[in-house]
Each structure stands twice: as structure tokens, then as C-alpha cells.
Amino acid sequence: MAEETREGFxxxxxxxxxxxxxxxGADLAGTSRIQYPSNVRxxxxxxxxxxxxxxxxxxxxxxxDGVLVSGCHPGDCHYMQGxxxxxxxxxxxxxxxxxxxxxxxxxxxxxxxxxxxxxxxEVIEEVVEGVKAVGPMDQFKRRQLNW
Amino acid sequence: MxxxxxxxxxxxxxxxxxxxxxxxxxxxxxxxxxxxxAFVENSDQVDELIFSPACVSNLxxxxxxxxxxxxxxxxxxxLRKVAVMVKGCDSRALVQQLVEKAYDREHILVxxxxxxxxxxxxxxxNRFPGVISGEIAMEGDNLVFSFDGKxxxxxxxELLAEKCKRCRYPTPLISDLLLDDEVERFADDDYSxxxxxxxxxxxxxxxxxxxxxxxxxxxxxxxNVCPMCYCEDCVLDRLKPVWARRSVDIxxxxxxxxxxxxxxAGRCIQCGECERVCPVDIPLMLLNRKFYRxxxxxxxxxxxxxxxEKPLLSTFSVDDKEDFIL
Amino acid sequence: MAEKVLKxxxxxxxxxxxxxxxxxxxxxxxxxxxxxxxxxxSDACLDFGNTTVPAKKIVFPQTExxxxxxxxxxxxxxxxxxxxxxxxxxxxxxxxARAMGIVDNLFSWDYQDPYYLKRRxxxxxxxxxxxQPPSINCFCTSVGGEPFSEENLDVLLVDLGxxxxxxAITEKGEKLKTTLGSQLDEAxxxxxxxxxxxxxxxxxxIKRTIDxxxxxEKLPTLWENELWKRVSAACLGCGICTYLCPTCxxxxxxxxxxGAEGRRARMWxxxxxxxxxxxxxxxxxxxxxxxxxxxxxxxxxxxxxxxFQVIACVGCGRCINLCPVNIDILExxxxxxxx
Numbered sequence: 001m002a003e004e005t006r007e008g009f010x011x012x013x014x015x016x017x018x019x020x021x022x023x024x025g026a027d028l029a030g031t032s033r034i035q036y037p038s039n040v041r042x043x044x045x046x047x048x049x050x051x052x053x054x055x056x057x058x059x060x061x062x063x064x065d066g067v068l069v070s071g072c073h074p075g076d077c078h079y080m081q082g083x084x085x086x087x088x089x090x091x092x093x094x095x096x097x098x099x100x101x102x103x104x105x106x107x108x109x110x111x112x113x114x115x116x117x118x119x120x121x122e123v124i125e126e127v128v129e130g131v132k133a134v135g136p137m138d139q140f141k142r143r144q145l146n147w
Numbered sequence: 148m149x150x151x152x153x154x155x156x157x158x159x160x161x162x163x164x165x166x167x168x169x170x171x172x173x174x175x176x177x178x179x180x181x182x183x184x185a186f187v188e189n190s191d192q193v194d195e196l197i198f199s200p201a202c203v204s205n206l207x208x209x210x211x212x213x214x215x216x217x218x219x220x221x222x223x224x225x226l227r228k229v230a231v232m233v234k235g236c237d238s239r240a241l242v243q244q245l246v247e248k249a250y251d252r253e254h255i256l257v258x259x260x261x262x263x264x265x266x267x268x269x270x271x272x273n274r275f276p277g278v279i280s281g282e283i284a285m286e287g288d289n290l291v292f293s294f295d296g297k298x299x300x301x302x303x304x305e306l307l308a309e310k311c312k313r314c315r316y317p318t319p320l321i322s323d324l325l326l327d328d329e330v331e332r333f334a335d336d337d338y339s340x341x342x343x344x345x346x347x348x349x350x351x352x353x354x355x356x357x358x359x360x361x362x363x364x365x366x367x368x369x370x371n372v373c374p375m376c377y378c379e380d381c382v383l384d385r386l387k388p389v390w391a392r393r394s395v396d397i398x399x400x401x402x403x404x405x406x407x408x409x410x411x412a413g414r415c416i417q418c419g420e421c422e423r424v425c426p427v428d429i430p431l432m433l434l435n436r437k438f439y440r441x442x443x444x445x446x447x448x449x450x451x452x453x454x455x456e457k458p459l460l461s462t463f464s465v466d467d468k469e470d471f472i473l
Numbered sequence: 474m475a476e477k478v479l480k481x482x483x484x485x486x487x488x489x490x491x492x493x494x495x496x497x498x499x500x501x502x503x504x505x506x507x508x509x510x511x512x513x514x515s516d517a518c519l520d521f522g523n524t525t526v527p528a529k530k531i532v533f534p535q536t537e538x539x540x541x542x543x544x545x546x547x548x549x550x551x552x553x554x555x556x557x558x559x560x561x562x563x564x565x566x567x568x569x570a571r572a573m574g575i576v577d578n579l580f581s582w583d584y585q586d587p588y589y590l591k592r593r594x595x596x597x598x599x600x601x602x603x604x605q606p607p608s609i610n611c612f613c614t615s616v617g618g619e620p621f622s623e624e625n626l627d628v629l630l631v632d633l634g635x636x637x638x639x640x641a642i643t644e645k646g647e648k649l650k651t652t653l654g655s656q657l658d659e660a661x662x663x664x665x666x667x668x669x670x671x672x673x674x675x676x677x678x679i680k681r682t683i684d685x686x687x688x689x690e691k692l693p694t695l696w697e698n699e700l701w702k703r704v705s706a707a708c709l710g711c712g713i714c715t716y717l718c719p720t721c722x723x724x725x726x727x728x729x730x731x732g733a734e735g736r737r738a739r740m741w742x743x744x745x746x747x748x749x750x751x752x753x754x755x756x757x758x759x760x761x762x763x764x765x766x767x768x769x770x771x772x773x774x775x776x777x778x779x780x781f782q783v784i785a786c787v788g789c790g791r792c793i794n795l796c797p798v799n800i801d802i803l804e805x806x807x808x809x810x811x812x
Binding site for chain 3: 176177178179181182184186204209212214216277278279358359362364365366367368370371372384392393394395396420423424426428
């Protein structure tokens with residue numbers, strides 16, 4: 001990726017947030033008027049355990065430059081274990097994407113509880129910064145519909 | 148090496164049993180040195196059965212591949228056993244299918260074949276081009292090729308399939324009848340191919356895979372031949388929602404290959420069938436083995452070893468590594 | 474008129490000249506020979522058996538946009554094949570060229586397929602005769618072909634060792650001959666004779682044969698025969714035999730939408746897939762691989778000949794060579810004959 005194209009590049013980040021912790025955490029950041037980058041598009045799911053790795057791939061195909069999956073801290077899952085399953089799933093997924101030549105900065109995971117509005121801000125800042133550093137997703141993003 | 152006369156005797160006995168409806172084994176192919184799957188329903192068909200280093204297919208795929216049509220009213224389904232011949236690697240597919248409860252243990256009868264390796268047919272056909280009909284046998288560490296009235300001996304390392312050179316389980320891990328003496332482990336896996344791939348830069352990696360995936364014609368043979376891909380309705384065939392579009396381009400092909408490999412994470416037992424059948428030679432085992440190695444390293448888990456084991460991704464440990472999580 | 478030859482050292486130059494068109498030639502990718510659009514002549518590989526994917530993909534691409542549409546715009550933007558310009562397929566095997574002629578029947582039958590036919594019109598086929606059959610499963614002579622068949626070709630090249638005999642067959646071929654002008658040389662006097670000898674030699678090297686006479690008439694009588702179960706038992710239901718068949722031409726049409734824009738595209742489909750005949754109700758008239766295999770053979774050897782008087786198989790041997798479980802069309806036909 002040439003340096004020029006990275007200049008002024010604002011990435012699209014798709015975030016899958018669990019209903020009980022991270023979504024509430026992001027909400028708290030909003031109601032507390034904490035400023036965080038506006039690159040993130042939130043999709044609420046009931047639990048990180050609901051996030052199928054296909055969602056992540058589909059997001060990357062459809063124009064996301066990075067994906068964040070965020071849920072309750074280990075032990076705090078509303079469904080007791082959902083985030084543990086998700087953790088295994090995305091550890092493997094991330095390693096695998098790296099292996100194919102997709103920078104691991106594009107697929108991130110975090111634990112953000114309902115009370116961690118300020119952590120949410122930090123997480124988003126780090127994710128956006130990471131994706132900005134690796135530039136737009138250009139590996140298997142769907143191309144413009146060609147003839 | 149399994150004695151073919153003994154194999155036929157055992158097969159005859161097995162297929163004559165009241166509680167066995169089908170025996171899946173190998174028979175000579177139609178050209179060259181090939182062997183192919185055989186489906187034996189009565190003892191007259193037993194004579195064509197063989198086992199040789201040409202028997203590359205993983206027959207455990209057929210246990211989940213059978214398509215059943217609805218039965219007429221009043222007709223009871225045939226629930227008798229299916230007997231299947233398996234090599235060491237193939238037997239692990241059975242174990243993994245049982246781990247996932249694909250069918251009941253009592254529905255199958257496992258004829259185990261301790262195996263000292265099978266050939267890579269592409270290498271064989273390169274070495275002996277244009278042979279109309281021939282046979283392969285293994286004698287010690289050599290492969291003996293007989294064709295056109297002559298015999299040629301080749302050291303087995305030269306023509307063995309790659310998977311056999313790193314085989315950890317030559318003797319079937321599950322069997323009701325063992326057709327030969329157990330074979331000691333003769334090789335191990337050092338994952339050097341995976342380490343080499345990981346050592347490349349991000350750009351190099353993608354350049355490599357882009358070239359590989361762009362060749363894919365999406366014939367789905369890698370999926371269909373896989374003993375672990377037995378969903379009746381594959382998520383990649385669905386039209387609602389469409390996860391991988393039917394159109395063939397680098398984006399959809401990549402998603403297809405990621406999905407296929409990911410669905411085998413903690414399940415692939417390294418029989419190498421996907422890579423063998425690929426008509427455009429995509430190194431699919433390089434994908435599967437990455438997961439295999441990661442799973443072994445991170446979770447100390449090897450699929451297809453113990454029937455009592457739980458599937459990797461439907462279990463967890465509180466102490467799983469999470470250093471990448473923010 | 475004196476025959477021309479293309480000296481091997483001038484092949485690069487000739488390809489360079491032809492690359493002003495949309496030029497396809499066999500190329501090696503990771504050990505697999507595939508047709509590739511050639512910009513750099515060194516990418517081409519003429520020392521090959523046959524390509525894994527047949528040349529049909531050039532005139533009948535695996536995925537092809539038919540038209541595009543936009544949200545809020547009632548007008549459709551139709552694909553204009555003309556824009557692709559003249560296409561040259563260099564080094565096509567005679568069987569693949571024959572196959573295109575067979576598929577032409579279908580695409581110009583009850584409906585004149587504009588995409589396919591236009592592309593065919595724009596395409597010049599430069600064949601490369603098989604000095605020796607590319608595989609032991611070649612059986613072109615059994616289904617009306619020949620290693621040196623000129624059928625449907627515009628130019629036939631014959632490898633004479635240091636040069637290719639350049640034989641223009643059609644008007645398109647003559648035109649190509651003019652285009653190549655300076656790259657071609659006068660043929661030595663014995664070139665044509667030598668080519669004839671090679672052709673005779675090649676014919677007898679085809680080792681596997683079958684007498685196909687009577688098969689199209691016999692197949693309908695074997696509908697419920699036991700043989701279908703036997704020959705399809707090992708089938709995995711993958712698409713290798715059909716996708717890689719030069720005469721298979723089934724396609725599916727799907728709409729793909731991306732944001733406010735979309736396209737209608739057609740893409741290869743295979744009768745060996747379960748979804749091919751699956752009804753919305755859940756009923757499947759070809760419920761198992763037995764029916765699907767039966768359909769594949771019947772389509773090639775019975776339905777197609779009864780409609781177009783030609784067997785839809787050119788004997789390239791790909792389905793035999795590449796079948797993961799060694800299902801062999803010659804064996805099946807043998808059983809049909811014996812049944």
C-alpha cells in the first residue's frame with residue numbers, strides 16, 4: 001500500500017458488541033460524553049459467543065477495514081460461558097488470517113464491561129490507530145462489480 | 148503388508164454376517180496403477196478386493212456420504228452395519244466422526260489396516276508415464292511396480308504421499324478387526340512447511356495465497372471428499388443468507404477457502420484427501436495444518452485420537468491464552 | 474499456395490505480435506497448466522499435455538455478468554461483448570476446439586445466446602495437434618475426433634521438431650496468417666508429408682477406445698438398469714467431471730447486489746450437485762448420485778445426440794484423469810454396451 005493512499009485514510013471498523021457488557025459500555029461512553037473516533041459501526045449481538053467467524057469475513061468482504069469483537073470480561077458473561085467459546089474461536093481465526101497475509105490488526109477482540117466507558121474509548125482508539133497503520137483492506141474485499 | 152488372500156477371506160466372512168449390509172474396501176482401478184473404492188454387498192464380489200500402496204482414498208468419507216431416499220410406507224430402514232476398511236489416518240476420521248456423534252458406533256464395523264504408507268499417484272504417473280495397467284506392492288522400504296511384464300523397484304521415500312512422511316498413527320486407532328500386525332510409528336511431524344510459511348512477510352503471504360486461490364474453480368471436491376465435511380446442507384451452498392457467493396473471483400474464493408479450513412479447525416485429521424483431489428493443485432493441507440499445529444500448541448489438542456474426547460470448539464478452558472485481547 | 478511454418482525461436486515474437494489482441498495460451502501455474510491471458514510471451518508454455526481447465530472458459534467464462542442495474546434507475550446496462558475485442562486462443566488442443574463446435578449447437582438452438590455467440594465470432598482458434606496423446610485416457614478417435622483434427626479450428630499447428638507447420642484452415646486463419654506475416658517462413662518441401670506421417674502415428678497411439686455406435690439408441694432402454702448404482706457408488710458428487718468437461722455447458726443465473734448497485738450474472742453449474750435439481754419444496758427429482766451420474770452419461774450420449782446428431786463428448790479424458798475416485802466414462806460405456 002503506497003503511503004499517499006494512507007494519508008487521510010479513515011478506516012471503517014465494524015464492531016460486534018455483546019448486549020450485556022460492551023454495548024452498555026459503549027453507551028456509557030456516549031452518555032458520559034467521552035469523545036472517541038467515529039470510525040466504528042456497532043452491531044449489537046446478544047453475546048460474543050453468537051459471533052460467527054463468517055460475520056467477520058463477510059464484514060471484511062463488504063468493505064470493513066477492521067473488525068472488533070467485544071464482550072464481557074471472562075467470568076462475567078451473562079450466559080456464563082459464551083465469551084470463553086468466542087475467545088477460542090477468534091484466537092484461531094486471527095492466527096489464520098495472519099497466516100494468509102491479512103494483518104492481525106484488522107481483527108481485534110476486547111473485554112469491555114458496562115461500567116468501562118473510558119476503556120471503550122481506549123479500545124477504539126487503539127483499534128483505529130492499528131488499522132490506520134496497515135491501510136485499507138485490499139486482500140479479499142469484494143471489488144467493484146466488474147463486467 | 149496386508150496379505151490380499153487373507154483380506155479376501157476376512158471380507159468374505161464379514162459380508163456373510165447377518166448384521167452387515169455393506170463392506171467398503173478397495174479394488175483395482177481402470178487404468179495405470181490406480182485403485183478405487185469398492186462396495187461389496189455379497190460374497191461373490193469379494194474377489195476383486197485388494198489393498199496396496201495405491202489405495203489412497205479415505206473410505207470413511209462414504210459413511211456420511213450415503214444419500215437415502217424416503218422409504219415407501221411400511222418399509223423398514225436397513226439398519227445393519229456398514230463394514231469399512233481404514234488405514235491409520237482414515238481411522239482417525241472415524242474417531243472424529245464418533246466424537247461428533249455423526250452416527251452410532253454399533254452401525255459400523257471397522258476393518259483396520261496397519262499401513263506403511265501409500266503413494267502419491269501424481270508422482271507415480273510422472274515416474275511411469277503411459278502405463279495402461281500395473282500394480283504396486285510394498286516390500287520393506289521399497290515400492291515394487293509391476294507393469295508390461297516387468298518389475299521396477301523404487302525406494303518408498305521417493306514416491307510416498309507427503310502425508311505419509313509425517314504420519315504419526317500408522318496403525319488404526321479404532322478397529323474391530325486388525326488385518327495385519329501393528330506398525331510402529333515410523334515418522335513424525337515437524338511442521339517445517341507451516342513454519343516456513345509463517346516466516347514470510349504479510350505481503351509475501353497474501354501474494355502466495357492470492358495466486359493459489361485465484362486458480363480455484365469451486366468444484367467443491369475438497370469439501371465433498373473430506374470425511375469431516377458431512378453437513379447435509381453446507382453453509383456455503385446456502386442461498387439465504389449467502390455467505391460465499393457462487394461467482395468465482397478472488398474474494399469469494401478466499402472466503403470459501405477460509406470457511407472450509409476454519410470449519411476443520413480442531414477436526415481435520417490430516418488424511419490429505421482435499422489436497423489429493425484438487426484438480427488445480429491448491430496446497431490445501433498448508434491451510435489445514437496451520438490450524439492443526441495451532442490447536443496442538445495452544446490447546447494441547449489432537450483431533451481424532453479418543454472417542455470420549457469433546458470437540459475442541461465446543462469446549463474451553465478458563466486459562467486459554469488471551470494475550471491479543473484488549 | 475505454399476505452406477508456412479512458424480519456427481520455434483520465433484514463437485515468442487509471434488505471441489508478442491498476437492498480444493495486441495486478447496490472447497490466451499497455456500501457462501504453468503504451480504505445476505498446473507491453465508489458459509491464461511498472455512501479456513508477456515514468456516508466460517506461455519507450449520510444451521504441455523492438455524490444460525486442466527478446458528478452453529471453454531474463454532468463450533463461456535465461469536462467471537459472467539449479463540447486465541448491471543442501479544437502485545432508482547430503471548435502465549439496465551447490458552454487457553457488450555464486442556468491447557472485449559478479437560480474442561486469439563493459441564495452442565488449443567483439437568478436442569477442445571471440437572467441443573466448442575458441439576456446444577455451439579446448444580447456444581444457437583432455440584435461443585441465440587448473444588454473449589456466447591458474439592464471443593465465438595470474435596475468437597480465432599489456433600490449434601496445436603497432438604503428436605502423441607496427452608494422456609493414456611485420451612479416446613478422441615472413439616467419438617469422431619482425431620489428434621490432428623482440424624474441425625472447428627482456424628489454424629492448426631503441427632510440431633515438426635524445430636518448427637510448427639502453420640496451416641490456415643478458415644478465413645479467420647488466413648487473416649491471422651497475414652497478421653503474423655513476417656514471423657512465418659516458407660515451409661520446407663517435405664513439411665506437409667512429415668505432418669501426415671505424424672498424424673498417422675498419433676492415431677495409433679490412442680490406446681483406449683470404445684465403439685460408440687448404437688450407444689445413443691441403447692441408453693434409453695437402460696434407465697432402471699443395475700449398472701447405474703454400481704458405477705456411481707463411489708461418486709463424491711463434486712463438480713470435477715462437469716466443470717472440467719469441454720462440452721458441459723450448464724449454468725445458473727444469480728443476482729448479486731452490492732450497495733445500490735447489482736448485477737445479474739451467470740455461472741457454471743453442475744448436474745452432479747445436489748442443489749442442481751433441488752426444488753423449492755424440498756423435493757429432489759434426482760435424489761441420489763445414481764440418478765445424477767445416469768443423467769451425466771445420458772446427456773452426453775443420448776439426449777444431446779438425439780437433438781443435435783452429435784455425441785457431446787470429445788474424448789479428452791479429463792473426467793477420467795481427474796476424478797478423485799476413478800469413475801471412468803469408458804468403463805461405464807463399456808457396461809452400457811455389454812448390458
